[in-house]
Amino acid sequence: MPNGSVSDTAGIAPGADGNYGIMASSRTEMREAILAERNIEFCFEGHRFWDLRRLRMLERLDGSTKHGVEAIAVKDDGTEMSITEARTQAAAYALQEDDFKYSLLQVPLSGVRVNAVPETYYFFPIQESVIDRNPSIEQNNNWGGSFNPTLE
Known part of the structure; x- marks a missing residue:
């Protein structure tokens, strides 16, 4: 896109620096800018919780109110x-x-207490029917098995 033109998808001008209004100057700041944008994108779609869960960042909701x-x-x-x-x-x-x-x-009674969210919320258990079909598959360690899904 030529300098000074407007994004076809969002209608946003790139600005003189070509950064489309993003003020991040480090990797950490850029990640936070991306997470903030994801929060805006997902806020009315019901995906925010699942996005934070996938990123293992549910603690960001601690004490927040919906x-x-x-x-x-x-x-x-x-x-x-x-x-x-x-x-x-x-x-x-x-x-x-x-x-x-x-x-x-x-939202009434919506204070989030993340310390009440167990580690098991980050990974679903493997369905018993899947394990029954293949005895080489182990259940996740937070659900009674020996497999560590974090690969640590």
């Missing part, structure tokens, strides 16, 4: 639409971003 966004359709005068009217307009693709009011809400 929040959600509530979007309520509103009329031109600012009053809330009935759910029936909002559904009808949504089904006709008649609602735009400005047709909503947004609130950030805390």
Whole structure:
């Protein structure tokens, strides 16, 4: 992409330094920037927990509180639409971003205590039916077997 052009996929200009707004200057900072972007990408897709689990970083959730966004359709005068009217307009693709009011809400009872997450959460057990088909397969060590899935 030529300098000064805009990314076709995200519509982001590369900037004078060609770094697309990324301020990271070290490997550690770059990894954190990537993790922050993954957090944004996964936040509404239900993949954040699984991404942190795969990366063995569930401790990042320790003590955090979950929040959600509530979007309520509103009329031109600012009053809330009935759910029936909002559904009808949504089904006709008649609602735009400005047709909503947004609130950030805390999910009740959502404080995360990672110290309550056992090490076994990082690896699923191997299904017994799989082990039955091949006696050379060993169960993961955190599930009663001798195989160390971390290969340590």
